[in-house]
Amino acid sequence: MAANTAGDIRMKGSGYYSLATTGAKDVIDGALPLVIGALKAMDIPDNGAVFTMADMGCADGGTSIDTIGAALRHVRGRAPSRPLSMVYTDLPRNDFSQIFQIVHGLTDIPAYAPDIDNLYVFTSGTSFHRRLFPEGALNFGFSATSSHYLSARPGPITDHVHMVGASGAERAAYAEQGRADWSRILLNRAADLAPGGRLVLINFCRDEQGRYLGGTTGVNMFDTFDRLWRALADKGVITNDEYAATVFPQYYRDVEECSAPLVDTDHPVYRAGLRLDHIETRVIDCPYRLDYERHGDAAKFATAYIPTLRSWSESVFAAGLSIGRPGEERAEIIDCFFDSYETFVRENPQGQGMDYVHTYMVIKKE
Numbered sequence: 212m213a214a215n216t217a218g219d220i221r222m223k224g225s226g227y228y229s230l231a232t233t234g235a236k237d238v239i240d241g242a243l244p245l246v247i248g249a250l251k252a253m254d255i256p257d258n259g260a261v262f263t264m265a266d267m268g269c270a271d272g273g274t275s276i277d278t279i280g281a282a283l284r285h286v287r288g289r290a291p292s293r294p295l296s297m298v299y300t301d302l303p304r305n306d307f308s309q310i311f312q313i314v315h316g317l318t319d320i321p322a323y324a325p326d327i328d329n330l331y332v333f334t335s336g337t338s339f340h341r342r343l344f345p346e347g348a349l350n351f352g353f354s355a356t357s358s359h360y361l362s363a364r365p366g367p368i369t370d371h372v373h374m375v376g377a378s379g380a381e382r383a384a385y386a387e388q389g390r391a392d393w394s395r396i397l398l399n400r401a402a403d404l405a406p407g408g409r410l411v412l413i414n415f416c417r418d419e420q421g422r423y424l425g426g427t428t429g430v431n432m433f434d435t436f437d438r439l440w441r442a443l444a445d446k447g448v449i450t451n452d453e454y455a456a457t458v459f460p461q462y463y464r465d466v467e468e469c470s471a472p473l474v475d476t477d478h479p480v481y482r483a484g485l486r487l488d489h490i491e492t493r494v495i496d497c498p499y500r501l502d503y504e505r506h507g508d509a510a511k512f513a514t515a516y517i518p519t520l521r522s523w524s525e526s527v528f529a530a531g532l533s534i535g536r537p538g539e540e541r542a543e544i545i546d547c548f549f550d551s552y553e554t555f556v557r558e559n560p561q562g563q564g565m566d567y568v569h570t571y572m573v574i575k576k577e
């Protein structure tokens with residue numbers, strides 16, 4: 212099992228991610244009042260200095276386009292003389308070309324770049340587990356649905372594909388990796404941020420009622436992933452070693468774990484000047500399930516819903532397969548796996564869905 216995870220995490224490219232992931236856009240659109248509120252709380256003098264904003268773990272930039280556009284327009288309105296630098300960051304294998312196509316209006320998605328003057332759009336392929344900017348060069352950082360990705364897999368999960376199904380020492384190892392990575396992410400952002408800067412971070416979490424992505428009510432999504440992947444091993448389509456090698460490199464933190472580095476006065480993150488302004492949890496209903504409740508067509512639901520699962524999980528299942536398999540065979544196995552999920556939804560539509568469960572945080576640098 213690869214310890215470093217950067218090679219296995221990849222959203223589907225060529226615009227598939229944004230097209231298939233309307234729920235992630237709902238999650239981000241709901242953060243707009245927090246984003247504008249955080250900007251309003253900042254001193255943004257109209258002094259001609261570059262104002263730098265970042266969307267960290269942006270995928271193709273389509274899900275955040277309206278929120279980032281509104282944030283840039285807000286700053287432009289308050290500081291007409293300031294050049295705006297907008298930096299989209301993700302892992303090196305991300306489809307960065309798609310970001311430029313979306314932001315500059317080459318797709319069907321309404322774009323902001325053509326209408327904002329003195330705006331410079333950049334991308335960075337550096338992991339957010341590392342420093343992203345020269346000391347103090349970032350004024351406002353945004354990130355959605357990304358910081359649950361771990362920098363390394365801390366070990367196997369014997370009988371599940373995700374930490375939400377792990378227990379004992381295996382689960383504890385993921386909790387520890389999640390804690391260490393979160394501290395490092397925040398410490399790096401503390402160094403990136405200018406004094407008075409803000410972060411708005413939306414993270415997958417386990418909420419106060421123990422709910423998490425696809426694990427709210429009804430059929431549990433990660434248990435289904437696990438059961439169907441294991442069924443392929445039982446049928447000999449994949450090997451037991453491949454089943455065992457398939458683990459999401461993720462940890463869902465709870466509110467206490469998210470807050471601790473920002474409220475514990477002895478913590479290096481607190482000492483580096485980051486303070487928690489706001490934290491809340493929200494559950495956003497799965498839009499595909501809501502559609503199904505309106506139209507009642509199980510086949511239509513299954514066909515629309517599976518691509519959203521596929522957009523973010525396919526690379527993890529592909530990474531579990533032996534590198535000895537030819538590419539075509541790997542693609543067939545992955546298709547067969549998601550087909551089995553689609554059949555399951557079509558035949559058992561009740562209670563299916565992927566509700567989003569997040570913490571919404573506003574953080575300031577003293």
Ligand SMILES: C[S@@+](CC[C@H](N)C(=O)[O-])C[C@H]1O[C@@H](n2cnc3c(N)ncnc32)[C@H](O)[C@@H]1O
Binds near residue numbers: 221232339360523
């Ligand atoms: C589920 S997508 C979220 C995309 C977008 N922010 C949204 O909310 O729709 C997670 C993104 O985080 C990126 N990511 C994961 N680990 C990362 C890391 N260490 N550094 C930068 N980006 C990372 C993934 O490549 C992916 O594009």
